Amino acid sequence: MEDDFDLRQGLTDFLRLNSLSVTAVANGAEFDRALGTENFDVAIIDLNLPDTSGFDIAGRLAKTSGIGIVILTARTTRDDKIRGYAAGADIYLSKPVDGDELVYAVKNLAKRIKQIGKVSQAPLQSTTSWFVDRVTQVLISPEGVAIKLSGREAKLLLRLAAEGGNIVSRAELVHAMGYQESAEKSRGLDAVLRRLRSKTREAGTDLPVHAVHAAGFHFAARITAN
Structure with a gap:
């Protein structure tokens, strides 16, 4: 979830090149629509969105779903990081992010989410x-x-x-x-x-x-x- 078109497109292309299935959205409303029709293992969330706060979305996901949460943001202060993890983030990454680091973070988190799902089923x-x-x-x-x-x-x-x-x-x-x-x-x-x-x-x-x-x-x- 990223409102900057160029960054969103670049990250989407890179993740797909690394064998990840990606649904790209620009704001909270688009994310909610996608969440209602598709299943996701991991959500990558920017904090500064045009219609909502990434903190709020992370908190809602943590309370109501088993989706892994990666916060990817330009906000790098200690207070922001603590708030992000308190909201429910599994991983907090700062922009600009290394593409390979993001790929491994998403793949490893998705793997753990799937393993938990197998145990629960x-x-x-x-x-x-x-x-x-x-x-x-x-x-x-x-x-x-x-x-x-x-x-x-x-x-x-x-x-x-x-x-x-x-x-x-x-x-x-x-x-x-x-x-x-x-x-x-x-x-x-x-x-x-x-x-x-x-x-x-x-x-x-x-x-x-x-x-x-x-x-x-x-x-x-x-x-x-x-």
Whole structure:
């Protein structure tokens, strides 16, 4: 994601010459459209974009996806680097960047992302309960099926798991997932639950998260987390 046309084209050509598949975009809006139609292993993000902040995009990706994040920017101060890593960047590179360094950074990061994906998709030994791994953000069903979670899906399940089957209010869950209070009205929690139920159905099981009228939600099965 780079708004300078010449630099964007040059980086795109060089990466493609090194056997990488690249989708080049100039701003945050184009990136969001691409993200909705394509799958990516790594995102290369400039910080100074015309319509949004690269920090915001990095933070959103870190919370809601398993995409590797490379920040590539002319901003080289210590504060910017710390802020970039705090937002979720895996790698922070400064312009002008050496093309070969960028290629190896992207390839190595993509390799690690794919290895994590393979581990999360591998069937595990059957257990008597559900299990959430907060590090890899994977949900394991009692049948041993691994389901990859987004950041907010993982936070939702970890909050429910911490209550040991007790009811958690909607407001508490919204807060645990990092939404602003206004998001409660926009049904952000319900959207996350819908996606999570869809994922578990695709994995051949049903998610035992039950709504309790005027009270909240609870996980109606044994669930543990690490």
